[in-house]
Amino acid sequence: MDVDAGSPRGSKRKASELDDETSGPRRIRALDPDVVNKIAAGEIIVAPVHALKELIENAVDAGSTSLEVLVKDGGLKLLQITDNGCGINRDDLPILCERFTTSKLQTFEDLQSIATYGFRGEALASISHIAHLTVTTKTKDSDCAWRAHYDSGKLAPAKPGQAPDPKPTAGRQGTQITVEDLFYNVPTRRRAFRSSSDEYNKIIDMVGRYAVHCSNVAFSCKKHGDSSTSIAVQSSASTVDRIRQIYGGSVANELIEFSTSDARWAFKAEGLATNANYNIKKTTLLLFINHRCVESTNIRKAVEQTYAAFLPKNGHPFVYLSLEIDPQRVDVNVHPTKREVNFLNEDEIVQEICEHIRSKLAAVDTSRTFLTQTLLPGGRSAQEVSQTATPSKTGASGPANRKTPARTERNDSHLVRTDTNLRKITSMLPPAAAVGRGVLFDSGPAGAGSDQRPEAQQAIQYEIVERDMTPCRLISVKELRAAVRDEMYHELTEIFATHTFVGIVDDYRRLAAIQSGVKLYLVDYGHACLEYFYQLGLTDFGNFGVIQFTPPLDLREILGVAAEQEKRIAAAESRDYDDDDDDFDADGIVDMVADQLIERREMLLEYFSLEISPAGELLSIPLLVKGYNPPLAKLPRFLLRLGPNVDWKNEKKCFDGFLRELAVFYVPEPLPAAELGAATGEDEAGDEETRQEVEARQEHVRWAVEHVLFPAFKARLVATKSLMDGAVLEAANLKGLYRVFERC
Structure with a gap:
């Protein structure tokens, strides 16, 4: 469709207005090479920053360790980059700016293994067609530097009447490329750049990106005429x-x-x-x-x-x-x-x-915890800890002559209500306010802060039998108990012993808030439960309650479930999973672990209330705490890990390993919010059933954390030094908040 230049925009020219020569199909002609090159240059060099990017990449490809960029009028008037790379041979200068001339690519297949920035040989050629280009370069073996001027991809004389050949000149090793009057012959493109400062900011951004990435390379960039640089990065900077x-x-x-x-x-x-x-x-x-x-x-x-x-x-x-x-x-x-x-x-x-x-x-909160441990009551700096004597068997962790700080008179900033019988802050929040994976101080459908037990918890029946306590006289168990006392951290134990439960912050990451004194703490109750259940196993050794299975469970079948899970995990890590893969003998592992447990069934029953029949039926597992059900979904993995993770030949290591695995089994699992808990089943009924199970389990865990586990922490937990590693974080201090609000 032809458009008449003299007519309004978009109007068609009538067929009667066309002469005979143009009424037929137009002939196809090859474009002039200069037109082709300028079109290609317009695609590759859209703005000064694109020309700079090509020049930076060429300099880095040349092995440069220092790049200096000089800019004038946003790169439109002057764009110069100087490097200390290997330089360009004098014999290569005549074809340097011709299209598709490169030292980085020979065949098309080389693109499959290209490891350099450039490869097409179009950057300098494109720049030379739309700007005045000057190259000054010196190689290591050259006695002098050589300077060449280019116009439209060819060598050009520096001044009219002179020869276009490269001229010798003084210079240092490397290459200096000067681009002047960019887009001088493309006025439409040049007029499109309204602000030279915007173009300079784009150049600064590009130089900064490569300065961050290219280690061991120094970068500098400044405006022409300025004494200071906009970017100056040393080669040794990290x-x-x-x-x-x-x-x-x-x-x-x-x-x-x-x-x-x-x-x-x-x-x-x-x-x-x-x-x-x-x-x-x-x-x-x-x-x-x-x-x-x-x-x-x-x-x-x-x-x-x-x-x-x-x-x-x-x-x-x-x-x-x-x-x-x-x-x-x-x-x-x-x-x-x-x-x-x-x-x-x-x-x-x-x-x-x-x-x-x-x-x-x-995990960033965990990384901060160690830094804030000195804010705990009685906390000591690293220097004080290094000067402290080794803790004694009685649990003392400081030097004998350590002085008790003098008591100060309480003021308003120390006063805080901690009566748990009064109304809680969680009662003011909307129920079941699930956000993402975490729930903020949500106490469940029974009402925020309610003590009402979940329906599933009310259905649990406990049978109390009369049985005398069996005193533990095993030296190995006494040594394990003493080791816990030796690792006791008194200030943190005091926090748990005097705390007031505030609420669950995030039940996916297992975070809860407690208050002790005038400070608010975030507690990883998963970590705290791990330590508590291990200590509970040592304290009640040989006197555990019993969780009975009716009917009994097939031990090998349960172990088979865990073995298949381990097999899939191992296959995923090796990336070569195959149903017929014999590298992971699941059946052999199941038989080995089952034989170990059946062989030691009498010892397991006597010490841990773990009852296994001679035929391989699981009759019961230990009950550590009343009012909290362990996650039975973890039962197969717990039983399987008893095989390789327990040293059955050493008494002390055997008891320690078994109790630690039992503690891992009892730790509450991280559960998603109810909206995210539905599985991807094939039918809606299955999804609804799974969602209800997740909600019921989540309700039970929340209730047990507040009404069973944290009260147990308050009465029996010995806070060891392992809990200092990411288990407790000070979130707020009333004295500090009081000062803030006092200034408002």
Whole structure:
């Protein structure tokens, strides 16, 4: 369709207005090479920052350890990059700026193993067609540097009337490329750049990205005429220091390091990401795939979705991700500016990276716990701990001449209500307010803070039999009890002994809030339960209650369930799972463990109330605490682990190993929120049934944590030093809050 230039825009030219020569089909002609080159240049060099990106990549490919960038008018007037790389041979200068001339690629198959930034040989050629290009270079073996000027891909004289051949000149080893008057012959493109400061900011961003990624390479960037540099990074700076210099200390102070790999997808990912304490209005993603700075909408969205559960609304993270993938699985030739790449199994790789980042974010509270241990009552600094004598058998953990601090008079900032009979704060919150995987101070459908037992708990019947307590005279058990007392941490034990239960904060991560004195603490009750049930096993050794199974369970069948799970896990780790794989002999393991337990059934019954019949039927397991049911879903794994994880030949190690496995079995499992608890079944009835089971179990665990376990902690738990490693975190101090509100 032809349009008449003199007519209004979009109006068609009438057929009668066309002459005979143009009324037929037009002839196809080959474009002039200069037109072809300018079209290609417009696709590759869209803005000054794209020209700079190509020049930086060429400099890094040349083995440079120092890059200096000089910019004038946002790169439109002047864009100069100087490096100390290997330089360019004088004989290669005549074809340096011709299209498709490169030292990095010979055959098309080489793309499958390309390990350099550039490979097509189009960057310098494109720049020379839309700008005045000057190259000054010197190799290690050359006696002098050589300077060459280029125009439209060919050598050009520096001044009219001179020869276009390269001229010798003084210079240091490396290459200096000067681009002047970019887009001088494409006025439409040049007029599109309204602000030189915006273009300079884009250049600063690109230099900063490569400065963060390229270790052992120094970068500097400044405006022409300025005495100070906008970016100055030393070659010896670490990645965190580079981020600190370029993006600021507020980012660098909140970084967490991550690294993951998977041989199945042939990738390795590592980088740095901010934790939940830091958020900005727009995501900053520094993405490098095989050391090439690229963009990926899919990866950006996946990262933002990962952080959505940790950051406030409209909050976004800073993430630096370096992803290395087998070059044979990556297609780098999908974008003119090499801004994007395609690689196999993208969804699987991105999902695994995001899951790893999510696990790091979820564990950040644990990493902070050690730093806040000195805030516990009576806590000591690392220097004081190093000067403290070894704890004695009586549990004393300080030097004999340690002085008790003088009591101070209480004031308003010390006063707080801790009467649990009064109304709780949880009663003011809406019931069943599930958010994601955690529930904030939710006390269940019985009403927030209610003491009413769940229906499943009320249905449990306990039979009390008259049986005399069996005193334990075993030296091995007494030594294990003494070891617990030696590891006692008095200040933390005092916190549990005087605490008031506040509520469950997150039942997926098993976090609960307690108050002791004027301080509020977050407690990992999973970790605390592990220590409590182990100590309970030592205290009640030989006098456990009994959970009976009617009818009895087939021991080998239960062990078979756990063995099949272990087999699938082992196969997933080795990435070669096969139903006929004989590397993991599940049946042999089941027989071995079953024979061990049946052979020692008398000892298990006497000491642990674990009853197994000679025919291999499981009749009962030990009951540690009344009012709380252990997660029977963990029973198969518990029984299977008794085989390899218990040293049956050494009495002390045997009792210690068995009780620790029993404690692991009794620890409440992390349960998702009710909305997320439904399984992916084939019919709606199965989904509804599973959801109801999850809700019932969740209700039982919440009730037991508040009304059974934490009261037991208060009465019997000896807080050992192992609980200091991520089990208790001070969340608030009334004195500190009082000062804050006093200023308001």
